[in-house]
Amino acid sequence: MFSTRFLLIGAFPLLVSACAGNGFMPDVTRLIEPSVIVKTDETAPDATPGTCWAKVVTDNVETVTERVVVQPAEIASDGTVIAPPIHREIERPVNGDGETWFQRPCEAQMTPQLVESLQRALQARGHYSGEITGEMDLRTRLAIRAYQQPQGIDSGVLSLSAAKQLGLIEVEIDPEES
DSSP states (O other), rough: EEEEEEHHHHHHHHHHHHHHHTTOOOOOOGOOOOEEEOOOOOOOOOOTTEEEEEEEEHHHHEEEEEEEEEEEEOOOOTEEEOOOEEEEEEEEEEEEEEEEEEEEGGGGGOOOOHHHHHHHHHHHSOOOOOOOSSOHHHHHHHHHHHHHHHGGGOOOSSOOHHHTTTSSOOOOOOOOTO
């Protein structure tokens, strides 16, 4: 039993390097899942009929640092401090649920051609490094999330505003502004 386990552990680095040498590397992006829940089957409050929305629900966990007295001060009967108190700082989590609604392209708009254009646009901006497949796979969703995070949308579901910024969806122009 020991020799078999040792053989497998010892052979693993050789197996990985052999695969890498052949140009094959396992797709580890499948192991990474975003930590947010996205619901696309609901409609945002006060949404215009016929529009599509997504909701990101996050479990916002913040840490609060508190100063706790571990040992109280020693005080003489005349009120002088013999030894100061001893404090320790502790961090404790504070939970609060966050909810973000955002408009998204509807399913009919998310064609393979649009997804290919999306992958190219994200690739040009350094967020996507996979093949242009036209499939909304995990690698594409992670790239979307990386692109949208600085804009306050922590989701792999493409927002309508991001699609417009990337030039994928037509932007309505107010005739009075032109």
